Amino acid sequence: MKVLYSMLVGLSLFTSIAIAQNNTLVSPCSSDEIMAWHLENNPKVLLEIEANEDFTKAFVKRLVMERAKNNVQQSTAQYTIPVVLHVFHFGDDGKIDSAQAHLGLDILNTDFNGLNDDWNTIDPEFDSIKSTLDIQFCLASHDPNGNATSGINYYEDSLAMLNIPDLFQYAWDNYKYLNIYLPKYTGGAPSLFTAYAYFPSTSGANSNTGGIFYSSIRWGYGSHSELSPGQDWASVGTHEAGHWLNLHHTFNNGCNGPGDYVNDTPPTLGGAIELSGCTNNDLSCSVSTNGENYMDYNHDCKKMFTQGQVDRMTAALNLPSRITLWSPTNLITTGCTSPPVSLAKLEINDQIDIYPNPTTGILTIDGVEGTTEVYNIYGERIATTVSTTIDLSQAARGHLLCKGAG
Numbered sequence: 001m002k003v004l005y006s007m008l009v010g011l012s013l014f015t016s017i018a019i020a021q022n023n024t025l026v027s028p029c030s031s032d033e034i035m036a037w038h039l040e041n042n043p044k045v046l047l048e049i050e051a052n053e054d055f056t057k058a059f060v061k062r063l064v065m066e067r068a069k070n071n072v073q074q075s076t077a078q079y080t081i082p083v084v085l086h087v088f089h090f091g092d093d094g095k096i097d098s099a100q101a102h103l104g105l106d107i108l109n110t111d112f113n114g115l116n117d118d119w120n121t122i123d124p125e126f127d128s129i130k131s132t133l134d135i136q137f138c139l140a141s142h143d144p145n146g147n148a149t150s151g152i153n154y155y156e157d158s159l160a161m162l163n164i165p166d167l168f169q170y171a172w173d174n175y176k177y178l179n180i181y182l183p184k185y186t187g188g189a190p191s192l193f194t195a196y197a198y199f200p201s202t203s204g205a206n207s208n209t210g211g212i213f214y215s216s217i218r219w220g221y222g223s224h225s226e227l228s229p230g231q232d233w234a235s236v237g238t239h240e241a242g243h244w245l246n247l248h249h250t251f252n253n254g255c256n257g258p259g260d261y262v263n264d265t266p267p268t269l270g271g272a273i274e275l276s277g278c279t280n281n282d283l284s285c286s287v288s289t290n291g292e293n294y295m296d297y298n299h300d301c302k303k304m305f306t307q308g309q310v311d312r313m314t315a316a317l318n319l320p321s322r323i324t325l326w327s328p329t330n331l332i333t334t335g336c337t338s339p340p341v342s343l344a345k346l347e348i349n350d351q352i353d354i355y356p357n358p359t360t361g362i363l364t365i366d367g368v369e370g371t372t373e374v375y376n377i378y379g380e381r382i383a384t385t386v387s388t389t390i391d392l393s394q395a396a397r398g399h400l401l402c403k404g405a406g
């Protein structure tokens with residue numbers, strides 16, 4: 001049943017693609033079509049969307065109140081999301097190399113954290129509401145079986161390269177990894193859209209049918225990318241991750257409420273895929289359009305999320321289908337953080353106190369004077385200090401041996 005469900009999504013897409021095959025326009029995203037298909041074919045999806053919306057409203061309200069109470073501009077929460085990239089190719093065709101795969105992910109991390117080059121060139125009208133989400137998309141270094149992995153899986157398959165068969169068959173546990181599928185084309189060749197993403201969904205996570213599908217020729221920059229280095233189109237990946245974190249297009253519902261369900265993004269008609277520049281479709285709803293927003297379709301002008309969008313994504317990270325991904329346990333399981341270091345053996349006879357043990361960061365040692373050395377299980381010295389605290393956040397996993405040296 002799960003397989004059939006996924007295949008139907010694919011067939012639905014190909015129907016729409018066939019209609020526009022002679023058109024040279026390339027749409028950035030078809031997540032709306034995916035959502036419409038889900039709503040039409042699975043009544044339970046609507047119930048979950050409504051429940052998610054209720055949760056999101058309450059969560060965002062609480063976030064805003066906490067900021068006001070603490071008199072701070074932004075939340076200090078940090079998130080890490082383990083990612084697996086599935087690359088589909090035929091020979092060298094569509095086989096992006098590791099560097100390009102990493103670059104595509106770097107763009108997400110750069111954009112979400114406001115480190116993009118054009119962050120300081122945002123229209124003054126929207127500069128005051130721009131915001132960042134402190135999030136890192138981390139290539140997994142442990143696969144579902146606990147084995148070492150680069151986080152990039154390659155599959156040689158001429159049809160999968162066109163996103164024709166059910167690519168969900170290659171999914172890794174959606175509760176542990178964000179699966180990003182990178183066929184050369186997202187549907188047929190050439191694809192008339194770049195990507196699509198699945199909104200947060202428990203049923204999707206249960207059946208491992210979530211994630212992001214993205215045309216590899218527009219993922220990052222490199223010999224297998226058709227994009228020029230620095231071209232904003234690559235930030236369509238950021239747009240898709242926005243959908244994955246429950247953001248709608250800024251032009252959702254056009255000029256009508258509830259728009260995109262975010263309070264500070266002005267309504268706009270938007271949506272035309274040929275838009276370029278930063279101000280196209282301006283005033284289409286009698287107010288300025290935030291054309292620089294990642295969730296607009298101005299594909300060569302992608303610069304910012306608003307505070308309201310960041311709040312909505314923060315709420316999404318706390319939904320059942322997303323909250324397990326960034327849990328400390330899962331980050332250890334997937335290799336996106338070092339596990340706590342524990343002191344297996346102590347070779348000092350003095351009365352001492354060591355805490356916290358285990359630790360992922362600062363270790364405090366009381367009761368020892370002079371130099372302290374820390375060794376790993378291989379006998380390699382990894383820290384020497386005369387201080388009572390040692391930063392072990394960069395230490396390799398496993399047990400350590402702490403030794404007073406003088």
Ligand SMILES: [Zn+2]
Pocket residue numbers: 028029030031032239243249
């Ligand atoms: Zn979209």
